[in-house]
Amino acid sequence: MRLELRGITKRFGALVANDHIDLVVEPGEIHCLLGENGAGKSTLMNVLYGLYQADEGQILLDDAVQEFDGPGDAMAAGIGMVHQHFMLVPVFTVAENVMLGHESTRAGGVLDLDAARAKVTEISARFGFHVDPDALVEDLPVGVQQRVEIIKALSHDADILVFDEPTAVLTPQETDELMGIMRQLRDEGTAIVFITHKLREVREVADRITVIRHGKVVGEASPSASDGELASLMVGRAVELVVAKDEPTLRENALEVTDLEVVGPGGQVLVDRVSFSVRGGEVLVVAGVQGNGQTELTEALLGLQEQVRGSIQLDGQELVGRTVRQILRAGVGFVPEDRNTDGLVGEFTIAENLVLDRTDGPPFVRRGSLQLRARDSFAREKVAEFDVRTQGIETRVGRLSGGNQQKVVLARELSRELRLFVAAQPTRGVDVGSIEFIHKRIVETRDTGIPVVVVSTELDEAVALADRIMVMYRGSVVGIVPADTPRDTLGLMMAGIPPETGPQNEGDAA
């Protein structure tokens, strides 16, 4: 089926998320929608899928104008979607998730689970998946959950399939497999829309590329275009794709983590006997697919986890068993994984957020009352230093873009006297300009001579920032390798296969 979007416009209040977007997707092609975070790709697809109503414009399928009141209409018309945040009910089984909304029933509305199981098995067989129809979705690894999402879309006989940022949670190998699935679907005649901001994937799989910036189509590109060309089209200017940094100058001070173990509330071991050390002046990137213990590791470093065993020594000082405040006082700076829930108070102003961690004494608090003048001059200084694009320090942080929010977090954490800097996913949901800035500041922090730990699920970022890379899988360390380790090896490590035993063993990898 041929899909055509004509002049789609979607506004949220004053913000124009989609501004007269035209797009044509032919059957049997993979059409890539490339754009930065916040460019309006997901909004456009939600309009297509009936989740949002367009303010202007038309959706045409095989030249017939469609009216979608909801996702049910879109699905009935043959549109399927693999969502960025999986639309699966965690406590349901695979079969229940696949049948939901299209349940076949026996007499009296009784669910026909056998039919759903058969459907799962049939589609799994077509693509060589191994998915147990009776497994609970929450027990499955994210890669398999995504396959459930694909099975769900296909079970509705979709002719047009939208993949919304599908590779964010996958290992490189899983990404390759997904590309294979997309090609197979294309060859069967499905029209595929592939949304992403990762250039490598675009060039690998796309038949055509449409680039979106600030809600507008800014051009088409051919898959043979270089990374640099695609990036500058996406961002609107030339982009520095590598992080400039010198060889590290190692110092004596260090973070020493020995046999660290973090246990979750249900007794599951989330961080399993992890040992590593980071010397002053180097960046250790903790890589791995999301959900393999990185979050818990960083939280343990800051004292946010309850059941922690083992030892964390910063310059010889033990941190395990101390309160968060004591650890902050010991000189640990921390950029949390999710800035909106852990890093910032959205309803507070920039100035208030910048002094959140220093409300226990001078210079910002004296005798229990806030020193507004000191706070405001501090805030103005930091806003200028960290290039936070805002109308003023009284702006509520919740109204800033992701990149500017992250700069506020960074400004707060880096403005103390630090002896260790921990940044979890520092560039997630951040525009390219801010990413460059954040990377630069992280390298500068390293060069001041303190240990830096960065958690990243993006292999590109890991390789660009790291002096050494530590890969985690299911709570354990798979290996600690130099930053120039081949990507294949890193990819296998992310799937739990240690470098020594990997098929393409590199002699210098250990």
Next chain:
Amino acid sequence: MTATTAGVPAAAGAPASQDAPRAVATTTWKAVIGLGVVLVLYALLLLLSPHDGSARFLLSTSTDLFVLSTFVVPAMATAWVCGGVGLAVLLLAAVRTRAGRPVPVWAIAVFAAALLVGFLAWAAAGSPRDLSVVGLLSGSVALCVPIVYGALGGVIGERSGVVNIAIEGQLLAGAFTAAIVGSITDSPWAGLVAAVLASALVALVLGMFTITYKVNQVIVGVVLNVLVIGLTSFFYSEVLVPNAETLNTTTRFERLPVPFLERIPIVGPVLFNQTIVVYLMFVAVAVVWFALFRTRWGLRVRAVGEHPKAADTVGIDVVRTRYRAVLIGGAMAGMGGAFYTVVSINQFGREMTAGAGFIALAAVIFGKWDPLRAALAGLLFGFATNLQNVLSVVGSPVPSQFMLMLPYVVTLLAVAGLVGRSRAPAAAGDAYSKE
């Protein structure tokens, strides 16, 4: 591959997804300490206030197929033996906890049962009257009716994502309406239907504010309770009291003994000599369970309560599904409300539900949002209430104020300590909006 090396694949190229993450036991001493405290209190009671004489447990009613003889035991000896059983369970629990294994539920059940029997023996010692076991149990079944109906309503609502704090108000509205309509028409059936409609009306208001206008569900529920208490109290004193003959004197449902079954000793009179509302309750528990877990309706209700956006993206109308669930839940609570005025007694009284709706809310949580477990929890609370009634009849030495507290203490202990880890529907309490 052993459990301790999980997380590191055994061989090169082994499929990495096969090994499960390692887990360690995280048992707490909470259960052991709790049991220990209860046992100490129990022992203190026996030591400080010994009761001589024997306790007489009456096991039969006159219509039984065969008559079980009255069970007479020496009170203090029985109480101490039961305490001994409790001590044995406590030791077992301590050993299990040391070994890093959880205390099994049956052990706690045995502990509770042993101490209960011991306590009854102690309390009934030397009383001129027999303690009727049948009366104790059948009264429990009767008293749990509004709680169970209320809890079923709560389970359905919360499974769809709407927390229903207004169960109390729904019960009260049902009781009030059933009283008036039942009195005017002289028909308990009309009263029952009216109660269902009145409760559904309260549920409709709850739904409008929480689903359509996305007001905080807890606040709306609390406000509705206060509103219904105010309205019914006002109309009770202004309208029902002056016209008690015509508006507040209902005909009650008669008991409907099931032939033959009712003559089985103990079980018969407890389960099979009740009113139609009680039998309907048994049916309702089974039907709600089946509907929630085996039908399309139930799958959709649960999906909407767990992950409304996922339901929306497969074309399920979240708002409509929630409304329907809340209304059905309200109707359930209405059945419970009718119990007060067309089954239990024949007239309405000011605030006569006396917190049963909140106990029902506790039963929802204690029952882990499962209709069967919630019903059993309701039965437990009904038992606690009736225990107090029965003990005051045999002339218990415990001050009546303490006995009146019993159901609430049981509720508190049950919800706080025994429930274990329970997980509410993920979206319960959250209004759904698309953007």
